[in-house]
Amino acid sequence: MSYVFKKATELQALCEQLNVPISEIAVRYEMEVKGLSREQIEHRIKTVLAAMGKAIITGKTTPQQSKSGMVTGDAYILEQALKEKPEMIMSDIAVKAMVWSMATNESNACSNCIVACPTAGSAGIVPASLYAVRERFGFGEKELVAGLLNTSAIGLIIEENAMMSGASGGCQSEDGSAAAMAASAITEMRGGSVDACLSAASLALKNVLGLVCDPIGGLVEVPCVKRTTFMVMNAFTASDLAIAGIRSKVPFDQVVDAMRRIGEQMPSALRETAQGGLATTEVGMHVKEKLAQEKEVCTPLFEKPERDE
Numbered sequence: 010m011s012y013v014f015k016k017a018t019e020l021q022a023l024c025e026q027l028n029v030p031i032s033e034i035a036v037r038y039e040m041e042v043k044g045l046s047r048e049q050i051e052h053r054i055k056t057v058l059a060a061m062g063k064a065i066i067t068g069k070t071t072p073q074q075s076k077s078g079m080v081t082g083d084a085y086i087l088e089q090a091l092k093e094k095p096e097m098i099m100s101d102i103a104v105k106a107m108v109w110s111m112a113t114n115e116s117n118a119c120s121n122c123i124v125a126c127p128t129a130g131s132a133g134i135v136p137a138s139l140y141a142v143r144e145r146f147g148f149g150e151k152e153l154v155a156g157l158l159n160t161s162a163i164g165l166i167i168e169e170n171a172m173m174s175g176a177s178g179g180c181q182s183e184d185g186s187a188a189a190m191a192a193s194a195i196t197e198m199r200g201g202s203v204d205a206c207l208s209a210a211s212l213a214l215k216n217v218l219g220l221v222c223d224p225i226g227g228l229v230e231v232p233c234v235k236r237t238t239f240m241v242m243n244a245f246t247a248s249d250l251a252i253a254g255i256r257s258k259v260p261f262d263q264v265v266d267a268m269r270r271i272g273e274q275m276p277s278a279l280r281e282t283a284q285g286g287l288a289t290t291e292v293g294m295h296v297k298e299k300l301a302q303e304k305e306v307c308t309p310l311f312e313k314p315e316r317d318e
């Protein structure tokens with residue numbers, strides 16, 4: 010029997026046939042396609058989870074400052090605020106998840122080690138969601154491993170049928186994909202059915218269709234770092250709706266197809282070229298000029314030095 014799938018309908022059929030969750034099909038897929046044992050795959054997953062946890066710790070315990078000056082340690086600021094317990098609308102765990110997501114993406118902006126899941130720009134969304142749900146419900150490593158496997162199945166469907174980078178489909182396909190992956194994963198971790206997982210993924214992705222990629226100065230900093238926190242809340246909302254029994258009227262495959270078509274119709278100015286949107290605001294243009302000046306100053310460093318013969 011083959012566990013290879015490309016569509017959510019095929020994944021769901023396999024799950025129903027074997028009466029197993031998405032994560033189980035994902036691990037069997039990896040075993041079949043990569044020729045690895047279950048133990049080898051789980052070992053890799055645990056290594057990835059550890060790296061994700063490390064990026065969170067780095068980002069939240071040290072104020073991170075990027076070279077451009079646009080990332081200034083907001084994860085650290087929010088972490089400190091959480092300790093002082095100001096009145097927040099959202100629960101402690103939701104705010105913690107925001108810290109963890111920002112911490113990861115600040116680590117990315119400052120060239121520290123992160124796990125691109127599915128991309129560097131969206132790196133904080135999956136780890137923050139998974140770790141927050143583990144803490145909220147007192148789960149262990151087993152649920153985290155299942156969660157990450159689940160994300161791989163959802164990500165694979167998106168990659169097979171649409172795109173996953175801001176440059177090809179806008180931020181909907183980068184952060185939107187990560188939010189869909191996280192929504193499905195945490196729904197499985199919480200005991201949701203396969204149908205609930207796919208609905209959560211649909212709801213999270215539908216919510217951000219059309220989102221453009223317009224990073225200031227072409228750097229993955231603004232709006233990217235803070236945007237990941239909103240995406241974690243997107244995943245939480247989608248999962249809560251699905252767990253409550255609410256289903257997406259549009260199935261996941263059709264949502265992915267809509268995302269692909271929107272991405273293809275999106276002008277290149279709004280696909281990571283920094284030629285539109287926020288990148289061309291007054292602030293965006295100022296940063297662009299500053300970066301260009303710094304580049305000019307730095308250029309001689311890379312020129313071949315003249316030699317005395």
Ligand code: SF4
Pocket residue numbers: 130131174175176179180181183184221222223224228229230232233281
């Ligand atoms: S705005 Fe563009 S670069 Fe930034 S996270 Fe979204 S897709 Fe990535």
